[in-house]
Amino acid sequence: xxxxxxxxxxxxxxxxxxxxxxxxxxxxxxxxxxxxxxxxxxxxxxxxxxxxxxxxxxxxxxxxxxxxxxxxxxxxxxxxxxxxxxxxxxxxxxxxxxxxxxxxxxxxxxxxxxxxxxxxxxxxxxxxxxxxxxxxxxxxxxxxxxxxxxxxxxxxxxxxxxxxxxxxxxxxxxxxxxxxxxxxxxxxxxxxxxxxxxxxxxxxxxxxxxxxxxxxxxxxxxxxxxxxxxxxxxxxxxxxxxxxxxxxxxxxxxxxxxxxxxxxxxxxxxxxxxxxxxxxxxxxxxxxxxxxxxxxxxxxxxxxxxxxxxxxxxxxxxxxxxxxxxxxxxxxxxxxxxxxxxxxxxxxxxxxxxxxxxxxxxxxxxxxxxxxxxxxxxxxxxxxxxxxxxxxxxxxxxxxxxxxxxxxxxxxxxxxxxxxxx
Amino acid sequence: xxxxxxxxxxxxxxxxxxxxxxxxxxxxxxxxxxxxxxxxxxxxxxxxxxxxxxxxxxxxxxxxxxxxxxxxxxxxxxxxxxxxxxxxxxxxxxx
Ligand SMILES: Cc1ncc(COP(=O)(O)O)c(C=O)c1O
Ligand SMILES: [Zn+2]
Numbered sequence: 001x002x003x004x005x006x007x008x009x010x011x012x013x014x015x016x017x018x019x020x021x022x023x024x025x026x027x028x029x030x031x032x033x034x035x036x037x038x039x040x041x042x043x044x045x046x047x048x049x050x051x052x053x054x055x056x057x058x059x060x061x062x063x064x065x066x067x068x069x070x071x072x073x074x075x076x077x078x079x080x081x082x083x084x085x086x087x088x089x090x091x092x093x094x095x096x097x098x099x100x101x102x103x104x105x106x107x108x109x110x111x112x113x114x115x116x117x118x119x120x121x122x123x124x125x126x127x128x129x130x131x132x133x134x135x136x137x138x139x140x141x142x143x144x145x146x147x148x149x150x151x152x153x154x155x156x157x158x159x160x161x162x163x164x165x166x167x168x169x170x171x172x173x174x175x176x177x178x179x180x181x182x183x184x185x186x187x188x189x190x191x192x193x194x195x196x197x198x199x200x201x202x203x204x205x206x207x208x209x210x211x212x213x214x215x216x217x218x219x220x221x222x223x224x225x226x227x228x229x230x231x232x233x234x235x236x237x238x239x240x241x242x243x244x245x246x247x248x249x250x251x252x253x254x255x256x257x258x259x260x261x262x263x264x265x266x267x268x269x270x271x272x273x274x275x276x277x278x279x280x281x282x283x284x285x286x287x288x289x290x291x292x293x294x295x296x297x298x299x300x301x302x303x304x305x306x307x308x309x310x311x312x313x314x315x316x317x318x319x320x321x322x323x324x325x326x327x328x329x330x331x332x333x334x335x336x337x338x339x340x341x342x343x344x345x346x347x348x349x350x351x352x353x354x355x356x357x358x359x360x361x362x363x364x365x366x367x368x369x370x371x372x373x374x375x376x377x378x379x380x381x382x383x384x385x386x387x388x389x390x391x392x393x394x395x396x397x398x399x400x401x402x403x404x405x406x407x408x409x410x411x412x413x414x415x416x417x418x419x420x421x422x
Numbered sequence: 423x424x425x426x427x428x429x430x431x432x433x434x435x436x437x438x439x440x441x442x443x444x445x446x447x448x449x450x451x452x453x454x455x456x457x458x459x460x461x462x463x464x465x466x467x468x469x470x471x472x473x474x475x476x477x478x479x480x481x482x483x484x485x486x487x488x489x490x491x492x493x494x495x496x497x498x499x500x501x502x503x504x505x506x507x508x509x510x511x512x513x514x515x516x517x
Contacts, residue, residue, distance in 0.1 A: 143516045163515065196514045243517055244516065290478065
């Protein structure tokens with residue numbers, strides 16, 4: 001059928017609440033119950049096309065799994081994104097007291113140093129297929145940077161909406177690409193509702209609104225890569241940072257899809273969620289045994305996870321329940337400690353969300369919720385250079401001397417720690 | 423199939439538009455007929471699409487039809503009452 005060919009391996013958009021199906025357009029909510037729409041695929045056809053051999057013969061980017069990503073043709077935006085290193089973290093494993101530990105390092109994702117390049121390249125590739133010329137997002141950081149950069153490279157016009165109190169560094173990281181950055185003054189909720197209204201009113205591809213069903217699927221590529229890089233197997237535990245909760249649900253979906261099409265053997269696994277204590281609606285609900293969350297007012301240094309009413313909170317809780325997983329949260333000090341642990345043990349400088357993930361993993365291991373003999377993958381999703389302010393003043397100090405060898409020798413003799421280093 | 427050019431917009435007729443919201447109530451408001459009060463105080467048509475109520479929280483998914491100014495006033499009233507009002511997408515702003 002021509003229609004089928006035109007849609008690639010996608011079948012329809014499907015409501016997560018009632019299962020009603022919709023055409024593969026730029027829409028995101030069910031007309032009946034306003035439930036979110038999700039992309040449904042033709043797994044029988046995918047199974048025939050997406051074999052281990054086929055994947056291994058393709059370039060090392062997230063697009064080597066393209067049958068399971070929601071575009072009809074070849075990718076046109078972000079063709080180099082993904083396939084970030086999966087690092088065997090033996091030194092950190094020892095510190096945390098776990099047998100097998102891996103770090104999936106999206107701090108070095110291309111081009112804007114966070115996992116958001118995955119979702120954005122999918123959203124923009126699909127936007128071009130649907131004929132859009134202008135793309136947009138509302139963001140306080142990583143997403144804005146990624147939309148601005150990827151849109152620039154693809155020759156698309158972009159609008160980026162930000163709250164007016166955003167730090168200058170984050171604004172520059174979007175402005176430099178020539179994006180139209182609109183700063184909105186007002187209470188967070190007001191700004192949020194206005195952005196929803198703008199998304200509904202203008203005929204743009206708003207990546208995390210009308211393009212959300214496609215956009216969110218991009219996160220699956222992080223999970224696919226983990227499974228392939230582990231040698232086609234599922235880790236017993238995966239620890240995932242949660243803001244909206246979308247990434248966690250998509251890591252789970254990616255594992256299920258690889259099982260479904262026969263690329264990995266089915267095995268028991270747990271997808272744990274990590275949040276900062278200053279914004280923990282999902283982990284608080286999980287710990288209380290609830291299947292819904294209560295909204296919170298964020299107050300944390302982990303700004304990239306500061307979403308008080310998470311859109312995928314319900315679904316993230318469901319995944320943790322289904323996989324027998326736990327959620328945990330960590331204080332600002334524990335976030336900084338997590339950042340330092342990862343940097344000192346593995347040479348990886350993660351942003352605050354990475355500190356949250358490491359801190360939560362530490363807690364889960366210490367409490368036995370992740371048993372010491374198991375295998376664990378930590379999802380590190382963004383780069384520390386973006387959140388320098390969060391750790392400034394907490395990462396040790398410089399020793400200052402005059403240009404004199406005597407002073408240097410005196411310094412070394414006065415500090416055991418320095419003496420030990422020579 | 424709808425594309426960028428033939429995009430479906432939310433129902434709008436001469437300045438009247440449908441707004442889709444989630445209302446999240448604290449326990450003290452769960453027994454109060456908030457949606458009924460709202461439709462009597464403001465010139466808006468309410469259409470409930472999903473409800474879930476527990477001892478801890480009440481969540482209602484609602485479509486409001488009416489003049490933009492009426493809808494804005496209705497939202498202000500809800501917030502003053504202590505109801506959290508989110509667009510149907512919840513967090514449009516992400517990191
Ligand atoms: C660095 C980083 N990690 C994790 C997340 C969590 O993503 P999600 O909203 O899918 O839960 C975000 C979201 O913005 C992020 O920027
Ligand atoms: Zn539905």
